[in-house]
Amino acid sequence: MTKWYIDQGPDSDVVLSCRIRLARNFAEYPYPHQSSPEIRKKVMERTVDAVMHGNSGMADQFQFIDFKKISTIDRQVLVEKHLVSKELAESKIERGAIISASENICIMMNEEDHLRIQCLGAGLQLQNLWALADPLDNLISETVRYAFDNKIGYLTCCPTNIGTAIRASAMLHLPALVMTGHMKGILESVGKLGVAVRGMFGENTEATGNIFQISNQVTLGRTENDIISGVQSLANQIIAQERSLRKELQEQNGIRLEDRIHRAYGLLANARIISTEETLQKLSDVRLGVNLGILKEPKVTELNALMLEIQAGNIQKSTGRALRPDDRGTIRADIVRGAMHGIQ
Amino acid sequence: MPQCQICNQREASFFITRTVNGQKSQISVCRQCAAESGMVKIDLNNLLAGLAAFTQEQDVEETAVACPKCGMTLAAFNKTGRLGCSECYHTFAEPMEHLLNRIHGHTRHSGKRPGQTAEQISMPENVMDRLKSELGDAISEEAYERAAEIRDQIRALEGSGEVKP
Numbered sequence: 276m277t278k279w280y281i282d283q284g285p286d287s288d289v290v291l292s293c294r295i296r297l298a299r300n301f302a303e304y305p306y307p308h309q310s311s312p313e314i315r316k317k318v319m320e321r322t323v324d325a326v327m328h329g330n331s332g333m334a335d336q337f338q339f340i341d342f343k344k345i346s347t348i349d350r351q352v353l354v355e356k357h358l359v360s361k362e363l364a365e366s367k368i369e370r371g372a373i374i375s376a377s378e379n380i381c382i383m384m385n386e387e388d389h390l391r392i393q394c395l396g397a398g399l400q401l402q403n404l405w406a407l408a409d410p411l412d413n414l415i416s417e418t419v420r421y422a423f424d425n426k427i428g429y430l431t432c433c434p435t436n437i438g439t440a441i442r443a444s445a446m447l448h449l450p451a452l453v454m455t456g457h458m459k460g461i462l463e464s465v466g467k468l469g470v471a472v473r474g475m476f477g478e479n480t481e482a483t484g485n486i487f488q489i490s491n492q493v494t495l496g497r498t499e500n501d502i503i504s505g506v507q508s509l510a511n512q513i514i515a516q517e518r519s520l521r522k523e524l525q526e527q528n529g530i531r532l533e534d535r536i537h538r539a540y541g542l543l544a545n546a547r548i549i550s551t552e553e554t555l556q557k558l559s560d561v562r563l564g565v566n567l568g569i570l571k572e573p574k575v576t577e578l579n580a581l582m583l584e585i586q587a588g589n590i591q592k593s594t595g596r597a598l599r600p601d602d603r604g605t606i607r608a609d610i611v612r613g614a615m616h617g618i619q
Numbered sequence: 620m621p622q623c624q625i626c627n628q629r630e631a632s633f634f635i636t637r638t639v640n641g642q643k644s645q646i647s648v649c650r651q652c653a654a655e656s657g658m659v660k661i662d663l664n665n666l667l668a669g670l671a672a673f674t675q676e677q678d679v680e681e682t683a684v685a686c687p688k689c690g691m692t693l694a695a696f697n698k699t700g701r702l703g704c705s706e707c708y709h710t711f712a713e714p715m716e717h718l719l720n721r722i723h724g725h726t727r728h729s730g731k732r733p734g735q736t737a738e739q740i741s742m743p744e745n746v747m748d749r750l751k752s753e754l755g756d757a758i759s760e761e762a763y764e765r766a767a768e769i770r771d772q773i774r775a776l777e778g779s780g781e782v783k784p
Contacts, residue, residue: 305689305704387701409731416733422705425752427719428728430705434715435722437708439730469724496725 279379280356281579284398288566289514291446291486291579292357292397295404295503297412298431298440299390300422306432307368307385315369318389322382325418326373326411336376343369348597351588357395357446359383380407387432388440390415399510401443401503409499428495438495443506447513450485450563451520458487461513469493470509484555484582489513525567536564544615548604554585554611573614581614623649632710634685650712653684686710727753747776 280292300306301321304314323339342350342363350364359372363386370385383391392412394404422430428438436442452458462472473488489510491502524532539560543549562578564570573581583589585607591598594606623631624647631647685692691703693711702708708715720726729749750773757766 300705302705306702308701309689309691309703413734421733423733424705424708424728426727426756427708428730430708432701434702434718435700437719438723438725438728441730493723493725495719495723496727496729498730 277576278377279395279397280583281576282397283575283579284396285400286510286514287398287575289447289449289517290399290510291448292395293399293401293404293445294357294393294395294443295401295408296442296444297390297392297408298388298429298436298442299392299412299415299419300430300432301389302420302422304389307370307387307389308432310385312369315385319369319371319384321419322384322390322415323373325415326382337373337380338376339371339373341371343371348588348591351586352592355583355586355588358393360386360391362386380411388436399445399507399514401445401507405443405499405503435492436494439497439499439502440494441499441502442490442494443503444488444490445506445510447487447489447510447517448485448559448562449487449513449517450559451524452513452517453485454524455520457516457520461516465489465509465513468505468509470506483552484559486555486559521563521567532567533564533569536560536567536569540564540570540615543611546608546611548601549608549611550600550604551586551607554607555582558582577614581611584610621647623647623652625649625652632687634687684710727756747773750776 284290284292301318304310304318307315307318310318319339319341327335327337327339340353350359353359353372353374354361354364356378358374358378358381360383363370363372363383366386368385370383372384373382374380379395381393381395383393392408392415394407394411396404424430429440431437431440449458449461452461465472469492471490471492473490474483474486489506491506494502497505539557543554543557543561558578558581561570561573562575565573565575565578584593587600587603590603590606590610598606621631623629626649629649629651632650633648633653635646635648635653686703686707687710688706689703691707691710693714696702696707696711702711716726735745750769754766754769754773757763757769
């Protein structure tokens, strides 16, 4: 089965992936940063119990990973797959994750909150992900008493997540909006609508390769469905603008656009040493070329796989050892050339 | 839970350390006495805007309110933006309400509850329960205009025949 981070979903010419995340806390314990190691271990044991030994009928498809027992490289690979946050990977306390076999469900434990229930999917399909997250949340609440207040909803470590404690997000590839200088306007206008735009790896990260993450800011006072459809409809509007600008670029500036795309392809097909950032930038042009039919190959799924393979953690995982940046650069160039080889 | 040292009746929810002329003393008080005595005056309006929000810094008197369950103080919260435990929301109820309103533009949850599916939220009985409790809040806060709006919504829902009055 193709993993969601490689697969193509609805609106995949613009949307790479989407995610629903719920923050939940145990009523009786202080939040992870304020808890004792014993309590943090208990949070993990009880969650594993609820999910993997509960009456879900899906117990056997989950795996528990204790972050203290895996290597830095393994943790980095999970970050690069967007399964866990950088914060969870880098924190020093007792923490872990429960991950489904197809890697479309991941529960982070002892990050900022006791639990972060996440469902992930290819393309834009937030409603489907909510339909996965909602029953899983209910399953856990059968054995775990959540910190919940009748007036202000699910209680979270940071007041910005309180209420529904839901974050609906989508990862968008917006090269035409960036190229034509419209991205700044988008950033300003979505801010007013209570939606945040960030880089590829969430909070405090840059938008490399024209990839932006949009997500709701408001979590209190609206229902989960309202929040999800809000993000969905805003994503739809951005998708429509991106598509129409792509068409315009192709019609009015065809030769320049083609030149840019083929140059990016040529660079990737011939580089001998290359950084992650440059690879992602050029892959953005190649992806646009594939979306517009200017390049016949690689396939979008191949590009998705490549975007993961060229990241530092994945390179070191596949070579089986820690590497210096220069060595990673040459291996990265080999991988990229291999993927571009024979195309055209 | 210790008793309030002012009224000697209610449970204390604030543990206040005062420094008067270099002399430290501790007192446990309940929420009501704390508010009436003016001991707890917290301004979180500037919080998250990166401005110094804790207005209790005075030469003569300093007060530090700590959560009885986890020991979190507002000064610490102002630095990190993270609370220590779920009880903190009750300990710092008043400043939190202002803060939530600033962040979310709302102060009342209207999504699912533990064990409830998303579909159940929009069922007429649940909407009615929520509206009735909001009506109670609005009346106790003397927000009569909002109360009237909520009352109209309740009547409309009753009139639709979907729920029994």
